[in-house]
Amino acid sequence: MEIYDIIIQKSFYSALMVFVSFCIFSGMLLSYASIKFKVEIISAVEKIDGLLPQTQCGQCGYPGCRPYAEAIAVGDAINKCPPGGQITINALASFLDMSPPSLDNQYGFSTDIKTVALIREDECIGCTKCIQACPVDAILGAAKQMHTVIKKECTGCDLCIDPCPVDCIDMVSVEKNLSGYKWDQPQSIINSDRARDRFVYQIERKDKELASKSVIRNRRLASSKNDKMTSTTNNLLKEAMKQIEAKKSTPEADHARFLRRVARAKDQLHTAEKKLKELKVLTNDDKYKRAVASVESARIRLAAAQSSDLSKLKLNEHII
Amino acid sequence: MQEFAVILISAIFVNNIILVQCIGLCPFVGSSNKIEIAISVAGSTTIVLTISAILSFLIDRWILTPLNIEYFKAIFFIFVIVVIVQLIKMYVEKNKPLLHRSIGTFLPLITTNSAVLGVALQNITEEHTLLETFLYSFGISIGFSLVLISFSAMRERITCADVPKPFIGSSITLITAGLTSLAFMGFIGLI
Numbered sequence: 001m002e003i004y005d006i007i008i009q010k011s012f013y014s015a016l017m018v019f020v021s022f023c024i025f026s027g028m029l030l031s032y033a034s035i036k037f038k039v040e041i042i043s044a045v046e047k048i049d050g051l052l053p054q055t056q057c058g059q060c061g062y063p064g065c066r067p068y069a070e071a072i073a074v075g076d077a078i079n080k081c082p083p084g085g086q087i088t089i090n091a092l093a094s095f096l097d098m099s100p101p102s103l104d105n106q107y108g109f110s111t112d113i114k115t116v117a118l119i120r121e122d123e124c125i126g127c128t129k130c131i132q133a134c135p136v137d138a139i140l141g142a143a144k145q146m147h148t149v150i151k152k153e154c155t156g157c158d159l160c161i162d163p164c165p166v167d168c169i170d171m172v173s174v175e176k177n178l179s180g181y182k183w184d185q186p187q188s189i190i191n192s193d194r195a196r197d198r199f200v201y202q203i204e205r206k207d208k209e210l211a212s213k214s215v216i217r218n219r220r221l222a223s224s225k226n227d228k229m230t231s232t233t234n235n236l237l238k239e240a241m242k243q244i245e246a247k248k249s250t251p252e253a254d255h256a257r258f259l260r261r262v263a264r265a266k267d268q269l270h271t272a273e274k275k276l277k278e279l280k281v282l283t284n285d286d287k288y289k290r291a292v293a294s295v296e297s298a299r300i301r302l303a304a305a306q307s308s309d310l311s312k313l314k315l316n317e318h319i320i
Numbered sequence: 321m322q323e324f325a326v327i328l329i330s331a332i333f334v335n336n337i338i339l340v341q342c343i344g345l346c347p348f349v350g351s352s353n354k355i356e357i358a359i360s361v362a363g364s365t366t367i368v369l370t371i372s373a374i375l376s377f378l379i380d381r382w383i384l385t386p387l388n389i390e391y392f393k394a395i396f397f398i399f400v401i402v403v404i405v406q407l408i409k410m411y412v413e414k415n416k417p418l419l420h421r422s423i424g425t426f427l428p429l430i431t432t433n434s435a436v437l438g439v440a441l442q443n444i445t446e447e448h449t450l451l452e453t454f455l456y457s458f459g460i461s462i463g464f465s466l467v468l469i470s471f472s473a474m475r476e477r478i479t480c481a482d483v484p485k486p487f488i489g490s491s492i493t494l495i496t497a498g499l500t501s502l503a504f505m506g507f508i509g510l511i
Contacts, residue, residue: 015389022383022396026403033407037414197418 045073051091053084054195056135057157059108064135064199077101082108083156115171116154117161121146123168130160130169136198137205155195262302269298324455330511331459337435338467339501340508344435348468349493351426358472362465364423368408368430369439369464372401373457376440377450390444397440405431435464471500 049069060080062068072078078092079101086103093100103110119130119139126144131137138154141147149160151174161169272295276288335341338348351361376397384390409427412420430436439460443453474496483492 011387011389014387015392018383018387018389019392019396022399026399030403030406033410037410039413193421197421200418 045069047095048072048092049196051088051095052081053088053155054193054199055083055155055157056195056199057083057155057159058135059083059157061107065196066199072096077104079104080107082110085110113173115156115173116151117149117156117158118151118170118172119147119149120168120170121148123166125166127165129163129165133159133163135159135202136195137202138198153194153198265298265302265304269295269302272298324451326511327452327455328459331456332463332466333504333507334511335460336463336467336504336507337438337460338464339497339504341438342501343438344433344464347429347433347435348471348497349490351429352468352472352475352493355469355472355476356422357426358468360423361426361429362461362468364427365430365433365435366458366461366465368401368405368427369436369461370454370457371408372397372404372436373440373443374450374454375404376400377443377448377453380444393444394437394441397437401436401440402431435460467500467504471497474500 045066046069049066052065052069054065056064058064059082060068062071068076068080072092078096078098079089081088082103086100089103090100117130117139124141124146126141126146128141128143128147130147131139131141135157136153136155138150139147139160140150149169156171158171161167161171272291276291276295337343338345347361347365352358376393379396379400380390380393384393384396405427409424412427413424439457443456446456448456475493478492478496487495
């Protein structure tokens with residue numbers, strides 16, 4: 001109790017104690033947080049990814065810039081990036097401390113002209129295939145609606161051209177004017193953060209969509225198991241069947257069917273006779289025999305149809 | 321309800337932290353070159369300022385006042401701010417990498433932002449309640465963001481303008497800040 005009184009009365013001690021305990025507490029908190037929120041140290045992959053142009057075009061053979069950066073980190077060639085051109089290769093070479101090779105033209109040719117995709121909107125049928133192909137979500141549109149390219153976000157990767165079923169996408173060069181002006185190559189490579197962010201967003205979005213789709217599917221399966229639903233659909237089906245049956249048994253419907261059957265039988269007889277006439281010359285042929293038989297059977301069927309007796313028709317068919 | 325609106329509006333305009341109280345001028349001049357940077361700084365300051373002001377208030381109410389050591393509050397509050405900034409930085413770095421890319425660089429700088437400490441201390445001296453503390457510090461950070469962002473937009477235009485030679489650089493910035501400050505003085509009659 002004495003110690004407690006001293007602490008309360010002499011505020012210096014209490015201040016010291018509070019401060020020290022607060023320091024210890026926050027130190028523990030921070031060390032716990034540093035373990036819990038530990039981030040992997042920015043690796044060589046990130047730095048290489050930072051040097052790539054982020055067009056996400058896949059011309060290097062990898063599905064995007066990040067996978068290519070990973071491949072470079074484990075020793076792939078650095079001259080597979082046509083959109084980046086020689087400047088990217090030089091930057092990569094200086095980062096990896098090697099002499100810069102020239103661009104491998106097997107993967108494409110580098111051009112100085114920046115292009116973006118442009119949809120001929122009159123011809124677009126709204127199939128959404130280009131939207132799925134776009135690595136940076138730069139195409140806007142919905143199913144059976146006209147699509148359009150967000151020019152500012154397009155990296156000019158060409159990936160939307162192949163999937164288009166009506167070939168309505170063109171690559172057009174971007175003319176330089178005041179709106180949408182960008183500095184030339186080295187600067188534009190540095191300013192590619194946005195495309196990278198959009199690539200990451202796009203991957204996240206697709207994952208989310210996949211997840212939500214599976215949720216919806218599971219829900220649908222669960223509901224189809226539900227007895228109520230099935231019983232109501234069954235009832236509907238039964239009613240429809242009853243209606244069809246009712247239609248069948250009316251005398252008018254019977255008559256119509258009888259007429260149709262007669263017409264069909266007449267038609268068959270006609271074609272069979274035609275064939276027989278064509279084959280008249282070769283009397284002892286198999287084909288001729290078959291043609292004669294078919295004429296016979298068609299005649300019987302016609303007779304049966306005209307008599308409109310269902311059982312007789314079936315019987316005749318059985319005999320044939 | 322009206323009181324709260326008064327607190328919020330007075331914190332944003334009448335007692336604007338930068339232009340009227342002249343606290344936090346370092347980030348105001350230092351990070352208002354580009355509007356993107358200004359937005360990042362404003363966002364991170366808003367988060368840190370509000371949270372640290374509330375926590376400082378709670379610490380004062382529950383620890384410092386019962387033990388009768390309020391004179392200790394400046395050091396304590398600095399400590400709280402440092403810890404909070406570190407925690408937020410770690411959290412953002414782990415869970416929001418895209419946000420971290422935009423504001424991550426500026427988060428540690430806020431530790432030395434006098435506005436954050438100033439607001440925490442003001443809340444104690446003006447004897448706010450918890451809700452008032454929240455409103456006041458949030459309003460202050462909104463006012464800070466408003467001035468910082470609009471001023472950075474102004475400075476982007478100033479760099480293109482034809483400024484007389486003796487005034488080029490920080491002098492024209494300070495002159496503009498002074499004129500804007502004069503304009504903000506007009507809000508004093510608002511409440």
